[in-house]
Ligand SMILES: Nc1ncnc2c1ncn2[C@@H]1O[C@H](COP(=O)(O)OP(=O)(O)OP(=O)(O)O)[C@@H](O)[C@H]1O
């Protein structure tokens with residue numbers, strides 16, 4: 001059992017939102033590894049960061065991604081920083097990976113209203129977001145099968161663009177049946 005698609009990208013790219021819509025369109029279940037980690041820990045991610053620190057969260061995330069990619073036949077949405085793990089990037093080489101990109105202004109806008117993202121909770125979330133994009137862009141691209149820009153698209157339009165992009169990819173691999 002391998003996922004039909006694994007969705008990656010920075011915070012606010014819409015991994016959860018688009019992952020849900022994509023799963024609905026394909027009539028498949030969605031698995032979100034942020035939710036898996038919270039369930040395993042019995043605590044929120046924000047709590048994990050504060051109490052145990054980021055390395056503990058990253059180790060749990062690595063396990064959650066490996067399990068989801070091995071077990072889940074639907075859509076898998078990853079946490080924004082999952083690609084920081086080399087093991088995770090290696091696991092992702094075996095499956096169709098959708099990189100949802102978002103620019104600095106729109107990403108900051110979409111994440112700005114939430115306090116649930118511990119990495120962006122500091123004094124200058126916009127600068128943090130820029131540093132995060134700069135550091136991670138090569139990693140997202142390293143594992144992406146397709147890249148879809150979400151900046152000027154509604155979630156529904158993003159889903160359409162993802163399906164179109166994966167159909168082109170599936171034509172040579174046979175993995176997209178629609
Ligand atoms: N294409 C879009 N256009 C406008 N708003 C969007 C779009 N995609 C997502 N959003 C909004 O941006 C916010 C963040 O979306 P979402 O939680 O799906 O992002 P995420 O990539 O899963 O983030 P995280 O890495 O923190 O889990 C939500 O309020 C969502 O409604």
Ligand SMILES: O=C(O)C1=C[C@@H](O)[C@@H](O)[C@H](O)C1
Pocket residue numbers: 010011034045078079080081082116117118119
């Ligand atoms: O970008 C990140 O590093 C994170 C994104 C979220 O999805 C969560 O996985 C967590 O808040 C860390």
Ligand SMILES: [Mg+2]
Pocket residue numbers: 015016017034077078079
């Ligand atoms: Mg999410």
